[in-house]
Amino acid sequence: MGYHQYQQCIDACLRCAALCNHCASSCLQEADVKSMSTCIQLDMECAALCYAAAQLMSLGSGQARAICKLCAEICERCGAECSRHKDMQHCQECAAACKQCAEICRTMA
Amino acid sequence: MGYHQYQQCIDACLRCAALCNHCASSCLQEADVKSMSTCIQLDMECAALCYAAAQLMSLGSGQARAICKLCAEICERCGAECSRHKDMQHCQECAAACKQCAEICRTMA
Amino acid sequence: MGYHQYQQCIDACLRCAALCNHCASSCLQEADVKSMSTCIQLDMECAALCYAAAQLMSLGSGQARAICKLCAEICERCGAECSRHKDMQHCQECAAACKQCAEICRTMA
Amino acid sequence: MGYHQYQQCIDACLRCAALCNHCASSCLQEADVKSMSTCIQLDMECAALCYAAAQLMSLGSGQARAICKLCAEICERCGAECSRHKDMQHCQECAAACKQCAEICRTMA
Numbered sequence: 001m002g003y004h005q006y007q008q009c010i011d012a013c014l015r016c017a018a019l020c021n022h023c024a025s026s027c028l029q030e031a032d033v034k035s036m037s038t039c040i041q042l043d044m045e046c047a048a049l050c051y052a053a054a055q056l057m058s059l060g061s062g063q064a065r066a067i068c069k070l071c072a073e074i075c076e077r078c079g080a081e082c083s084r085h086k087d088m089q090h091c092q093e094c095a096a097a098c099k100q101c102a103e104i105c106r107t108m109a
Numbered sequence: 110m111g112y113h114q115y116q117q118c119i120d121a122c123l124r125c126a127a128l129c130n131h132c133a134s135s136c137l138q139e140a141d142v143k144s145m146s147t148c149i150q151l152d153m154e155c156a157a158l159c160y161a162a163a164q165l166m167s168l169g170s171g172q173a174r175a176i177c178k179l180c181a182e183i184c185e186r187c188g189a190e191c192s193r194h195k196d197m198q199h200c201q202e203c204a205a206a207c208k209q210c211a212e213i214c215r216t217m218a
Numbered sequence: 219m220g221y222h223q224y225q226q227c228i229d230a231c232l233r234c235a236a237l238c239n240h241c242a243s244s245c246l247q248e249a250d251v252k253s254m255s256t257c258i259q260l261d262m263e264c265a266a267l268c269y270a271a272a273q274l275m276s277l278g279s280g281q282a283r284a285i286c287k288l289c290a291e292i293c294e295r296c297g298a299e300c301s302r303h304k305d306m307q308h309c310q311e312c313a314a315a316c317k318q319c320a321e322i323c324r325t326m327a
Numbered sequence: 328m329g330y331h332q333y334q335q336c337i338d339a340c341l342r343c344a345a346l347c348n349h350c351a352s353s354c355l356q357e358a359d360v361k362s363m364s365t366c367i368q369l370d371m372e373c374a375a376l377c378y379a380a381a382q383l384m385s386l387g388s389g390q391a392r393a394i395c396k397l398c399a400e401i402c403e404r405c406g407a408e409c410s411r412h413k414d415m416q417h418c419q420e421c422a423a424a425c426k427q428c429a430e431i432c433r434t435m436a
Contacts, residue, residue, distance in 0.1 A: 002131060002134070002135070003127065003128070003130075003131035003199075010127050014123040014124075014126075014127065014163075015123075017123075017167075018112065018119050018123065018163060018167040019112070019167075021112075021164060021167035021168050021262070022111060022112035022167045022168075022169070024168070024262065025111065025167075025168045025169050025259060025262070026111070026169075028255040028258055028259050029255070032252075033251045033252045033254075033255050034250075034251045034252065036251075037246040037247070037251050040246055040258065041243060041246050041386070044239070044242065044243070044262070044386055045383060045386055045388045045390065047164075048379055048382040048383055048386070048388075049379065049383070049390065049394075051160065051379075052375055052376065052378075052379030052394075054123075054127060055130060055375040056372060056375055056376070058126075058127040058128075058130035058131045058134075059130045059131075059133070059134045059368070059371055059372055059375070060131070060134045060135075061372045061375075061401075063372065063376065063397055063400065063401060066397050067376075067379075067394075067397060070390055070393050070394060070397070073390065074388075074390060090112075130371070133371065134368060134371070137364040137367055137368050138364070141361075142360045142361045142363075142364050143359075143360045143361065146355040146356070146360050149355055149367065150277070150352060150355050153277055153348070153351065153352070153371070154274060154277055154279045154281065157270055157273040157274060157277070157279075158270065158274070158281065158285075160270075161266055161267065161269075161270035161285075164266040165263060165266055165267070168259070168262055168263055168266070170263045170266075170292075172263065172267065172288055172291065172292060175288050176267075176270075176285075176288060179281055179284050179285060179288070182281065183279075183281060220349060220352065220353070221345065221346070221348075221349035221417075228345050232341040232342075232344075232345065232381075233341075235341075235385075236330065236337050236341065236381060236385040237330070237385075239330075239382060239385035239386050240329060240330035240385045240386075240387070242386070243329070243385075243386045243387050244329070244387075265382075269378065272341075272345060273348060273374075276344075276345040276346075276348035276349045276352075277348050277349075277351070277352045278349070278352045278353075308330075
């Protein structure tokens with residue numbers, strides 16, 4: 001397995017990582033930051049795992065499936081938290097990316 | 110400036126990082142690895158800088174433009190080296206991604 | 219130049235990245251998260267740049283000095299912000315790591 | 328659990344990541360690069376996982392233990408490969424760092 005077999009999952013992970021960073025940074029500019037603290041924490045964890053998953057897949061690592069399993073778990077938690085913040089575009093975009101990434105990572109794992 | 114203003118450049122950087130990892134890993138499986146050593150070295154450096162650039166842009170950092178300048182430089186060097194290996198699909202794909210990323214990063218910087 | 223010539227700077231960057239992550243996560247648990255939002259934002263940017271600098275130095279990259287210059291700048295800003303939060307151990311630890319990293323990166327650059 | 332409880336493991340992971348990068352880059356300069364190709368591949372995978380583990384630990388993530396388990400596995404494989412190259416200082420340093428990191432990550436997991 002290498003880049004081309006994993007490409008859809010790599011793309012989903014990288015897009016999710018970028019939208020998690022964007023969401024974290026945008027949450028910090030909201031009026032009520034306190035209510036976004038769980039979201040920001042999960043965004044940071046999710047971005048780290050999504051990028052590591054994309055790296056191992058693009059390197060064709062034998063551990064790619066195992067990290068996709070961990071990645072799916074954090075994406076599900078981050079997506080669930082983000083989806084609660086219905087008025088915030090950055091959270092809704094991040095939730096959609098997390099859910100898509102979780103599904104593709106589950107299939108991969 | 111945030112994710113949406115930078116999106117094209119973020120996408121180019123993340124795609125380039127993934128194709129650099131793929132190229133490095135694929136080069137290691139070529140018959141004449143020795144002749145690929147510069148390519149592998151530049152792939153590793155380019156992947157690191159492309160990802161850092163994508164991170165700072167998606168975080169809306171004030172240093173996004175400065176790192177895009179460094180990123181453009183390594184993409185140009187990596188793309189030039191990869192483009193020399195005309196028989197290898199992974200190098201040609203990586204060269205194309207590096208050149209596209211270099212152009213967009215130059216515009217951004 | 220490679221790992222051994224850069225070792226002190228690599229160690230300072232990696233320590234700073236870890237303490238920035240710790241500071242960001244700890245700030246999110248403070249009672250007044252709003253007042254920590256700039257600190258969290260700079261922690262995320264600083265962690266990203268410190269790690270990229272450590273990567274390029276440990277790879278012996280020709281761009282190591284240039285990224286150390288960027289890294290010194292964000293470390294100075296992050297350290298200045300963290301040092302304002304005198305009652306918080308995580309901020310004081312992060313401020314000390316940022317200042318040390320900034321100094322070593324300046325020397326390197 | 329946060330940075331201070333994990334500190335020994337974070338330090339081992341970050342040191343291992345840096346020495347893997349150094350080993351990969353140094354292997355590429357050896358006369359017989361072909362014989363180092365497995366080593367370089369594992370160095371790249373190990374560096375990616377070690378850094379992700381350090382990130383999740385320093386963020387106090389609930390998935391820190393799970394990624395330490397994956398990290399221990401790749402460190403064991405990378406350390407075993409590096410230890411075979413007895414004449415190369417970079418491989419011996421990397422092997423020692425991998426073995427130490429694997430042990431601490433096993434304890435953590």
